[in-house]
Amino acid sequence: MLVKLSLTGVKSRLRDYLVLFSGLVMAAAIFYMFQSMASNEAFLKSNSLVSSIVFIFYFGTVLLSIITLVYIFYANSFLMAMRQKDYGMFMMLGAKSKKIAQMIFIETFLIGILATICGSIVGLGLTSVVNHLLTTKLNIQIQHFSPLNGKAFLVTVVFFTILFLIAAVSNATVIAKKPILTLLRENQTPLQVKRRKSGLFFEAVLGVILLIAGYVMMDQLMVLQLLGIAGALVTIVLGTYFIFHSVIVFILSMLKKVDNIAFKKLNNFTLSQLSFRMQEYTRILSMVAMLVALALGALTVGLGFRNEIPKMANAVTPYDLVLNNAQKVDQQKVSALNPTTDVNYQFKEDAENIYYLTEEFNQTPISTHEFKQDRSVKVKKYTGSEMQNNITAQDAIRSVELPDQQSKEMHLVSQAEFDAIDQSIDELQLVQVNDFLKQLKPIQALAHENEKNNPSIDEDGIGSFSQKVSAYNSYNIMFSGFEFMGFFLGLAFLTMLASCLMFKILSGAYSDVQRYRMLNKIGARQSLLKQSIRREIGVLFLGPGFLGMVHVLFGLKMFTAFLSDPYQALWIPFGIFFLLYLIYYVITVWMYTHLVIEQQE
Template sequence: MLVKLSLTGVKSRLRDYLVLFSGLVMAAAIFYMFQSMASNETFLESNSFISSIVIIFYFGTVLLSIITLVYIFYANSFLMAMRQKDYGMFMMLGAKTGKIAQMIFVETFFIGILATLCGSVLGLGLSSVVNHLLTTKLDIQVQHFSPVNGKAFLVTVIFFAVLFLIAAVSNASSIAKKPLLTLLRENSTPMQVKRRKIGLLFEAIVGVILLGLGFVMMDMLMTLQIFGIAGALVTIVLGTYFVFHSVIVFILSLLKKVDSIALKQLNNFTLSQLSFRMQEYTRILSMVAMLVALALGALTVGLGFRNEIPKMADAVAPYDLVLNNAQKIDQQKVAALQPTSDVTYQFKEDADHIYYVTGEFDQQPISSVEYQPNGKTALKKYTGQEMQDNVTAQDAIRGVELPDQQGKEIHLVSAADFAGINLPVGQLQVIQVKDFQDQLKPIQDLAKENEQINPSAVGMEGMGMSGQKASAYEMYNIFFSGLEFMGFFLGLAFLTMLASCLMFKILSGAHSDVQRYRMLSKIGTRQALLKQSIRREIGVLFLGPGLLGMIHVLFGLQMFSAFLSEPYHQLWVPFGIFFLLYFIYYVVTVWMYRHLVLEQQE
């Protein structure tokens, strides 16, 4: 009987459950996808750089697990608040506390497992899509990849089962401890809305100061290190809470006093609704603002890593292509690249020495990547005269030599002395092209041919050895692509969670608002004005945490200045993607709220 009553209660609030259910499904789907990609045999059996993607996806799993844990317990607190009156009614009709606790346990655990299974099915599709995109981008040959991964499925089910088991026990025990009258009347207990203006002003000042202090600490994280991270986190969270608890309420109270605004259409009603809601929504709006920062930050940083790939390759390789013993390579292939710079240096070598012509370097100085005191890199050119007696400057030549040549002593001699050395002549060819990424494939082919001609170069890919930018580009492309995908999907997961929490909180209060809108309708208020009021009210509830979360990200990107050369480059792309998805959630929320509030008046 209790099971039937429980199912009836869930069915009556099915819309609310589906909102939270969507967040759980997305979290489980992305968790499964991370686990599936982390155990991808294609990556595990590839070279060490490609297998680093496994570590990246495992790291993403850890981050997602932490946020999912917070989300599940926060979402369950909403569910319990929504259903506790129903449970109180069951107890008033004679149900024992133990049976109610058992029913809550089964209900919570069943919903969690169902969301996990649905999410795992969705994760199959995500795994296939991500595997295809990654292997295409990294040019990896996939032998036997299947999105159906038993290990990933088992880990996902066990992880979420444990979380929902803990949540179920917590829900059951919390309800069982509450007196019957508390369960029946808690949602009807009026909130203290009236607050003194001096208190609001004080909280507002403290909130702004805490946020400012947190943003300053973010900018100094490299100096403050772990204490800066902890301090910035504490001050920003507290500052965010005070902003919603006081600053927005203070602004709304000022707007209500401006007659030209408050007395226009239904603005006074909308402002009063918002002032009342801010008292109750402080915690949820604060949490949503932090999740907005996490979602948008993950998306921004993930896309930012993609922009770093060519820059990092440029930072370790001064030339787009280096050909050792170039006399053995078909120069027509080189000409097809239409190089903007094509320089050839002659050399002769024996077991311990390698000889170059000084004049060739005087005519065409050789480039070398030099590290600056500020941590950045710059190209520096060296002539033959500069390198002749400077062993340090000769590293510019060693940077493009073969590994078996780099240990030899370099001699820069005149053309006449070079001609007198009785050794075979070799050619060292360094090439620059107009657009490295556009010509990446033919450059990679020539780099592979260079390895075949020079066996000592084999196995040095990705280390910047032999000056091959193609190898450095491949290494950074592999590593940063993993971070890019991790950031994108973490951002998507966080966005789904924060939007579902905010949607649920707004929609769960719609039942109590029906009477207010019914009264406005009876006194002759037009439907267009009622709909406008709904759009504005929900718009502020979405806009507040959205804007504050964006501000957090704008300051928080300073933390990644050590990893991203231009953390604010093309910021409109991630912000545009986030705004579009966030706006869709807003439109859906307005539609659902309007359906619940206005259509129930009929």
């Protein structure tokens, strides 16, 4: 009987439960994917750089777990608020509080388990896609990989089961302790919206000061370290709360005093709706703004690591391709690259010495990178004469030599001295192309051939950093894990914040039905009613979205220690976020409209 009543209750609020369910499914799917990739034996058995991805996915799992915990309890609080009247009616009809608590427990737990199972199934497909994209991007082969991971499934089910057990017990305990009249009249209690202007002004100033203080702390985070993180977090959260609790209310009150705005169409009704609800919406809007910052920040930083890969590879060496013992290489393959720079240096070597021609370096100086204090890179050129008696300058040649050559004593000699050395002539070829990334595959092929021709080069999959391809592959492996983690964390946070905001808006729709029906009966056109809904919900979406974007713009300064330009191509993550956020807004408007407006036949 209790199960039947629980299912009936779920059916009566099916749309609300679907909103909650979608967020839970996405959270469980991404959690399972992180766990599955983190416990991937193929990654663990690969070289040390590839296996570092495992740690990155574990780190993503921890972050996702914390946000999911907050989301589940917050979303459940909305759900219980909407069902309180139903539970009160059951008690009036004679149901004991113990039975009501059991029914609440069954509802919460069944939905949670069902969402976890569905999320794990979605996670199977997500794991396959991510594995394919990751292995393709890293150009590595993973043998016998299966998205079905028993350990990951067990961890996912246990984690979410514990969360929903706690949530179910909490919900049941809270509802069971409330008096019947409180449950019946909870949603009918009017909010006190009249507030003094002096209080609004004080809160607005305090909110702005707290936000500025938080942004300054983020800018100085490398100095303040943990203190800066805690301080910035506290001040920004409080500042966000006061902004929504005062600034928006003040703006709405000012707009209502402008006759040209307030008395146009249904603007006065819309402004009154927002003013009446804003105090109730303060907490949810503040939380959504912080989740927007987390979602957009994760997307931006993830793509920022992706943009950093070619930059760091370019900083390692100015040459796109280094060919040691170039006489063994088919030069037609090099010519096919259409190189902008193609220089050959002859050398001879014995067991302890290596000899270069001074005149060749005088004619075409060798390039090397010089790092400044501000982490910028400057190209420095050295002639043969400059390197003859300068060991530091000789590092320009050392950086492109084979590992077994770097321990030998270097000599830069004249043509006559070079000819007198009784050793065979070999060649060192240095190549630069117009666009390294566009010609990455043929360069990789030549670099691989260079490794085969020179066995002393490290062949464990990492290679020598004298080769730009090797540096690019290494950074690609290290940063790709952060890229994927950032993207999917951003997606999970976006799903949670949007479903929370949808949940809150739709929970108030049932009390708005009578207002919109009354407006419709006195002659208000449906087009104006729908316009009012779009504007009201638009403000509720735009407020936290805009403030969350501001948080991200200032928060990116924290990552200047890891990213050379965290603001590069900012339109890409912002565009992705705006598109997904817009989709949730459209869905919310559609659902709310169908709930509050009587459809004309």
